[in-house]
Amino acid sequence: MTILAAIIRQLGLAGCITLGLLAFYEGIPGAAAIPWLSGIPVIGELTTGRVHSYATGQVRLATAELVSIAERDALVAQLALERKRAMAAAQSFDELTNRLEAQNAANDTLSKKLEDAIAADRGDDGCTWSAGDLEWLQQH
Numbered sequence: 001m002t003i004l005a006a007i008i009r010q011l012g013l014a015g016c017i018t019l020g021l022l023a024f025y026e027g028i029p030g031a032a033a034i035p036w037l038s039g040i041p042v043i044g045e046l047t048t049g050r051v052h053s054y055a056t057g058q059v060r061l062a063t064a065e066l067v068s069i070a071e072r073d074a075l076v077a078q079l080a081l082e083r084k085r086a087m088a089a090a091q092s093f094d095e096l097t098n099r100l101e102a103q104n105a106a107n108d109t110l111s112k113k114l115e116d117a118i119a120a121d122r123g124d125d126g127c128t129w130s131a132g133d134l135e136w137l138q139q140h
Helices: 002-026 035-039 041-048 050-120 131-139
Strands: none
Touching (some): 002 050, 041 050
16 A cells, blocks of 8 residues: 555656556556456456457457458359359240240141141052062062
8 A cells, every 4th residue: 555655646646547547548568468367357458458458349340240241242142143043044944945846836747747648648559569579578
């Protein structure tokens, strides 16, 4: 106690208040080097200082915001990729549908042509052999 009284006499009340505020805001020099002191709730703020505690809190907030911005950017990029894939799939589906319709139309045309040819064929030449066919059968 006598040491405190001597310091107050030497510095005066204004000097002691200034020194106390400086220690409160900037921290106690050298005490921040002790790692376990900053973990104690009230003493930790006095050792590291209010400025450092506030700066640490702001860094923590900014880092959290940066992470959320990075996550948002990643999700936006993923969404753009999924939209691109969906557009490509829809375009492929449309192309395949058009090809299928064209193939069905061609099949219908060929079926109609075959049915017309069958209907027009009235000949009774079902199983006739030409002389060349008979000669080929004899040789083989």
